[in-house]
Amino acid sequence: DIQHVVEEFYKVKHSDLVGSNRSRNIVYPRQIAIYLCRQLLDLPYNDIGKKFNRDHSTAMHSVASVEEMLKDNRGVQEEIEALQKIISEYSE
Numbered sequence: 878d879i880q881h882v883v884e885e886f887y888k889v890k891h892s893d894l895v896g897s898n899r900s901r902n903i904v905y906p907r908q909i910a911i912y913l914c915r916q917l918l919d920l921p922y923n924d925i926g927k928k929f930n931r932d933h934s935t936a937m938h939s940v941a942s943v944e945e946m947l948k949d950n951r952g953v954q955e956e957i958e959a960l961q962k963i964i965s966e967y968s969e
Contacts, residue, residue: 879917880928882964883910895930911936912943913960
């Protein structure tokens with residue numbers, strides 16, 4: 878559900894989100910999705926990595942990157958809040 882909501886929100890294809898594309902417009906939504914998986918599902922990094930065809934260290938890096946962005950970027954904070962709201966409504 879999280880992947881689906883993030884794909885719709887950022888207008889990216891599922892194949893891009895879990896694929897090897899490293900362009901900025903794909904990496905950012907992927908990092909957000911990984912961060913949300915960690916926050917909302919509390920899954921181990923290894924399991925999250927598998928869902929995105931990534932290694933656990935990539936999942937850890939994504940979470941750390943988003944946490945850094947959240948410190949001083951209000952836009953990122955608002956996006957995360959909006960996504961969390963959509964996801965909570967989606968899963969009801």
